[in-house]
Amino acid sequence: MSGVLRIHFQDRDFRHVQLARSADPMWEAILGLHVLTTPPARLPEQLRPWRRRARERLRDGELRAACRLLGDLAPADAAYFPDFLTPAESELGMSAALSTLRATPAVRLARELREAARYRQLPPWTRQLAAGDRTLLGRVADAVRHFHERLIVPDWSEVEATIAADRAWRLEALEDGMEAVLATLSPFVWRDPVLTAPYPVDYDLHLRGRGVRLIPSFFCHTRPMAIADPSLPPVVVCPVRSHPPEPGAATRPPAALAPLLGAGRARVLAALTATFTTGSLAARLGMPAPTVSGHLKVLRGAGLVRSERAGAHVLHRLTGRGRHLLGN
Template identity: 40%
Template sequence: MLRIAFTLADVGRVRIADHLDPMWEIVLSLHQLGARQDRTSPFRSWATWMRTIARQRVGAAAASLYDLAPPRRYFPDFLTPVPTTACLDEGVDAVLHVPRARLSRELARAIGDPHRSPWPAGIAAAKPRHLHRLGASLHTYHANALAPFHDQITAQLAAHRRQLTRRLADGGVDAVLRNLAPGIRWEPPVLTAPYPVDLDLNLAGRGITLIPSFFCQGNPVTLADPDLDPVLVYPINPPQHWMQPQTGAGDGIDRHLGR
């Protein structure tokens, strides 16, 4: 269970990101790619497209990133830097400038001894060649897995933000926190949500940034390091059939969808 303790000051410092964070979407979409998708999953068609049409273009990048951020109870916080940004280049640049000590510490927590494999060992040691590969993998994955569906994904965010705006206008922050996503409960002064481990996050006047996520499914996600600026990434729950061809995205998508 995740428990986030608010003070009165924190309620006044709730910030809602007006964008999808590309770094969170990269990591969370990787986890969806590795998950078993049943027929009702909104990511079933996307995952099938990734494993077939896009496989040659994105396979190596996806595998490299998956090795660093497997879908376990913890993945490295440095892959989803704060503050949140809508700009992929800014996010990647923040990842590539994480101090070596933090890289090593977080990778050890995520995957055990990173030195058992040359790839995570190079990242843990902040070797330029490996960091260059990490940056290239992030860009390649985003360009081939997420960018082709930019219009569809941002349309879902726009619809979600319209709901948020109505709730904020009608009931203030309290109404927003009470209706974030299924399973998230707001009983002032504590926000609770299902979580793979017991985690208490005391905001202590810092406030929190709420980050809507397209590829987050089920439980919300937060950063493991309590000293980082608090965030809560929560699912916007796209409809099952959101995936439609984007004009100019290429006939590979059209073929997969039978168009």
């Protein structure tokens, strides 16, 4: 990547920073397509099992056709793909996003496809789409829906749980102010008043008091992505926080804890370096989820762990007593 994304903040922008409450289905679909077409060696370890399962499902001809059509519009190596593919209404769910996509005005289709053509040669069929062909636009929406239903939905609970844990971790940083939250947005670097990250092109996003909606993404793995049209509400998508695999220094309990709590319980306690769901904690430790759940119940009863429901998921974190016991 030869460029830099620079997001310019003013004082009033800090009052309008939003952190997405849940996974965004449209962004996850488009970025899932990018994972699907990226060689496994270039992917983080946690995305390779999903890619393997998804590739096995591509025996379906209709699904392969959907991937080809979407790949024409939003290839993984694109410096830009049309913003109409990721409408803001996606935060309300896939149905709302697809309705908005189908209703995209012809003038916007033409403008954004012209912009895409500045960076790469588009296939001939996109000229018809740029002319406002509603049937073709419907095919694009159907392709997104088909890709989402067949390849993303089967793993949606893992996606949601990962996003929920990531959001809780970032909100913990809010205790030290919004700048501390911005500092969690790897690979971004915060140097007041500009947030910067590697990008395919040089791009300056001036918030001008509008704030920005931050969307952590399960499938975003190489670089952040931003809505390109400066007239649209600012949106930045960034990778979820990656957790080091167990075993590791950060998740090894002090030697004295194993005799006190039991080896398994001590490992669970030490692994709570941030906020986790039961499933994500089990994956991190390589332990069965029911076993982790049992350990968490005992640790919660001892006042070492706090568990709180967030939508469909339960999030676990250390209490002050738990941190003290670990020497944190």
